[in-house]
Structure formats: structure tokens, C-alpha cells
Amino acid sequence: AQSVTQPDIHITVSEGASLELRCNYSYGATPYLFWYVQSPGQGLQLLLKYFSGDTLVQGIKGFEAEFKRSQSSFNLRKPSVHWSDAAEYFCAVGANNAGNMLTFGGGTRLMVKP
Amino acid sequence: EPEVTQTPSHQVTQMGQEVILRCVPISNHLYFYWYRQILGQKVEFLVSFYNNEISEKSEIFDDQFSVERPDGSNFTLKIRSTKLEDSAMYFCASRLTPGEQFFGPGTRLTVL
Numbered sequence: 642a643q644s645v646t647q648p649d650i651h652i653t654v655s656e657g658a659s660l661e662l663r664c665n666y667s668y669g670a671t672p673y674l675f676w677y678v679q680s681p682g683q684g685l686q687l688l689l690k691y692f693s694g695d696t697l698v699q700g701i702k703g704f705e706a707e708f709k710r711s712q713s714s715f716n717l718r719k720p721s722v723h724w725s726d727a728a729e730y731f732c733a734v735g736a737n738n739a740g741n742m743l744t745f746g747g748g749t750r751l752m753v754k755p
Numbered sequence: 756e757p758e759v760t761q762t763p764s765h766q767v768t769q770m771g772q773e774v775i776l777r778c779v780p781i782s783n784h785l786y787f788y789w790y791r792q793i794l795g796q797k798v799e800f801l802v803s804f805y806n807n808e809i810s811e812k813s814e815i816f817d818d819q820f821s822v823e824r825p826d827g828s829n830f831t832l833k834i835r836s837t838k839l840e841d842s843a844m845y846f847c848a849s850r851l852t853p854g855e856q857f858f859g860p861g862t863r864l865t866v867l
Binding site for chain 2: 677687
């Protein structure tokens, strides 16, 4: 069974500082990996995705993530955080089959200090 | 840009009542999903639907739940007899190609 762990429940960073959100997954084959962002009371917006190929993927809003198969990780990074980045971030793994259900991690709530 | 829409945005119901949550997926998408998120918890998969039948469902998706695509555009989730623990945000999603799912804004269901 697939699973996702986001070890950090809350993270606080200063505006302008760099950010890394951790994600570890468990899946028997090559997974589809995603990062979604959720602002309060809003739906889920896709930041970026990894299916295959280059292990460093670029997303929207200046985010990037790196797939490391040896560590079963897919950490999200941003070099300089903006106040508007404050939100909840979810890592998800997608089954590599026809059904393609997503399994989400518990989320990391990011707070940005001025 | 096409998007997934959901109605209503907020539904309040009494315990034991039936509710129907509605979704309009992106028009050329073929796979449809429902997820839920209990307040403060992670998003959980409920069911996937393809070619007019359920392709996969989770343990949460018991006999109280059903899904339907009654016409070419709508995709509905019915809860027959709501329980307090059904209170959650329900998200619809759709996709065309393998991998990326597009999510709607969600319906907040409150069971009293």
C-alpha cells in the first residue's frame, strides 16, 4: 500500500528566507509524485508534479522539488519565501495504474514572519 | 482555463438525512474522483470512477455512499443517511491523462 509522510506539521520562516518542506513516500514501483497547496478555506492547487525523467522539477510560484529514489523523498523547495506563500502544503503519491488514486501526506502548515 | 466546479459550497444537514454533492468535471476528462478532508486532517481518497463504473474505492466508501454520472457533465456523490462523522470538506477531481488530477474548490458538509 502506498503512503506519504510529511514529518513537519508546522514550519515558520521569515519572509525572504529559503524553504524546504520534507516528504517521504512508500510505493512499490515508480510513483507519480505531487505537491499541492491549500490556502485557508480553499481547494487544492497543484504546484508541481513528477512522473519520470529529470528528477528536479520546476513548478508554479517559484517552487521546485527533487525526486530522490534512494531516499524515497520528494522535498519541496523555494529559495525566497513571500508572505503570500503562507498556506498548507500537501505531498501526494499517485498509484501508477489505471485508477491512479492519490494518497496524501498529513500536510505541513507554513507560516511566514514579516 | 477549464476548471472543476462543485455545488453547493456549503451544505448543512441533519443527521440521518440524505445529501447529494454535485461536481462538474472538466469536459473532456475521463476519470473522476471524490476525496474528503475532515477538519484539520489530511485529504483521503473515497472513490474513483471511469467508464460509468467505480474503478476503485476506499474503506471509507461504504454502502452509505454512492456515485453517479447521470448525464454527460455532472458527477455526484450521495450519502444516504448522514452521520456526524461525515462532516468534512468533500473534493471532486478529474483527469484526462495518467497522473495529474484537477481539483474543485470543495463542498463543506456539516452534519448536525
